[in-house]
Amino acid sequence: MALPQGFIEELHEKNDIVEIVSSHVELKRFGRLFRALCPFHSEKTASFTVYPDTQSFYCFGCGVGGDVITFVMKQENFDYMSAVRFLSERAGLMIPDDDGDDESHRRRKIYDANKTAARFFYASLNSDEGRDARGYLRKRRLSDSTIKRFGIGYAPPGWRNLYETMLSQGYSEQVLMYSGLCGKGKKGAYDIFRNRIIFPIIDLSGNVAGFGGRSMGEGAKYINTSETSVFRKRRNLYALNIARKSSERSMILVEGYMDVISLHQEGLDNAIATLGTAITPEQARIISKYSDEVVLAYDTDGAGKSATNKAISVFRKIGIPTRIPDLSGSKDPDEFIREHGVENFKIRISKSGSSIDYELSKARENNPVELDSGVAFLREATAIISSSDMKAEREIYAGKLSEEFNVDKNTIMTMIERAGRRRYKRDSEEMVFKASDIKKRFDFSSSMKMQLGSVASEQRLISLFFLNPDLVKEYSEELEENFFKSKHVSEIYEELKKAVESGNFFGIGSLSGRISEGAMNMLTKSISEPELVNFSREDVEFYIERIRTFNNKLDFNDVIEMDSNELRDHLESKRNEVKDRNE
DSSP, X not given: OOOOHHHHHHHHHTSOHHHHHHTTSOOEEETTEEEEOOTTSOOSSOOEEEETTTXXXXXXXXXXXEOHHHHHHHHHTOOHHXXXXXXXXXXXXXXOOTTSOOHHHHHHHHHHHHHHHHHHHHHHHTSGGGHHHHHHHHHTTOOHHHHHHHTOEEEOXXXXXXXXXXXXXXXXXXXXXXXXXXXEETTEEEESOOSEEEEEEEOTTSOEEEEEEEESSSSOSEEEOOOOSSOOTTTOOBTHHHHTTOSOSEEEEESSHHHHHHHHHTTOTTEEEOSSSOOOHHHHHHHHTTOSEEEEOOOSSXXXXXXXXHHHHHHHHTTOOEEEOOOTTXXXXXXXXXXXXXXXXXXXXXXXXXXXXXXXXXXXXXXXXXXXTTHHHHHHHHHHHTTOSOHHHHHHHHHHHHHHHTOOHHHHHHHHHHHHHHHHHHHOOOOOOXXXXXXXXXXXXXXXXXXXXXXXXXXXXXXXXXXXXXXXXXXXXXXXXXXXXXXXXXXXXXXXXXHHHTTOOOSGGGGTTTSOHHHHHHHHHHTTOGGGSSOOHHHHHHHHHHHHHHHHSOOHHHHHHOOXXXXXXXXXXXXXXXXXXXX
């Protein structure tokens, strides 16, 4: 039974792999990972690893890996559909039958409904009912051109305004429900957004993926569209569709819609915001594609400071530097600009310190030097500095601490190095790469030496494609037929390509049940490599050319079996291939 990808995605969202696995084995946190003794083979040292970021697991001992469905299949000895039923019952989900709408058709309907709803909200803002909402936006100093640029609208009071309007335009109640525009209660259908200023959330393809709504009366201050097959809060970023085109190579990350809009109105078109949630690894990876640095300009209250600390950690893990401007005295960037002007805001950004400066400042607040001559502060400070990957930066901060506390710089550096070793030991991942294991998992006709080189290159490339699915579309036409020689990599690539091109790719779960057990084991192992986080397009092209080189090498056994005419024809064919690629 073919299940809609939207359902499979929701199934994964409501069955966190850490929760599921921890109900069967005792997990221990190691940095951003979890480890345990493997439930699938006997071992004394924990080699079973769970990766929350990719919602996957892999055992470096027995080589088993996969997603949450795979885990349940292995643990309970279920087939695929039995595992899906088990997880569906746990999450309270109904398994769709074969008569359900095609998923891509469903997505198109949602996009179309959202576009119509956005027009309704915009028209409502400019109606008599939208007078108070317009007044609020004027009070926030938004111009007509800014309101139009962001498509800001208004959902009028009343329970069925949007519902009845869209029914009259031919939309079915079912579409309004699964698009998240309307809900249904005991008294029938109702509008989700009522008496709210509406902020359309545009995805990178220019589609209206969902909406944010600010209350003009009672109820939660902000609400968003519920999760749908086209809208995921953990992946979407407000105004990224505009900011990614900015000439700046940095992004200003703020908390709210109004912060973003006011910054854009003042010419800072590189401002973006999360959708009422803390930054997620998925969002951070998306930002890293368009930015070399992130300025964290969150609110200055306790929640904002907590969000800043979380964001520093998330961006640090993927190698993106962050800076934090001092906006004290104002609650958020929007208020700062209204009170002090955009030029002063730009000055604060230009003078903002690095994430290490920010963390050292907080450490100083938490560990007053006068209490113990700075011992506690030095201990925390050296741990913070050890997070820097640049030796020169560590040296600079060590020099500053040495001068401030009159402690020998070499002593400070020793403390930093020790803290770094503790950090490495805590966060390091086991990377076991045995040739015998490779030989068992991959079927090649070439020599073992070529197998190793080709396997490593193909694994790296397919992992980069998986972690950065935009690359699949970009390079798919460049890869010739049968480019991947490993049957597992080739299998993964074909299914990954289908998922990306249909718009149904959402991570490891989108390949669950579509690739073989061996391919899933290989993929989950490959994507666990931390080196894959910081990559460049040169890396992608390097692996492509390296694989081509291996593919063009002639196996010795084939050579000795050729007669002179066959060998001449083969060499001529290879020359023509090279010539065609270079033209």
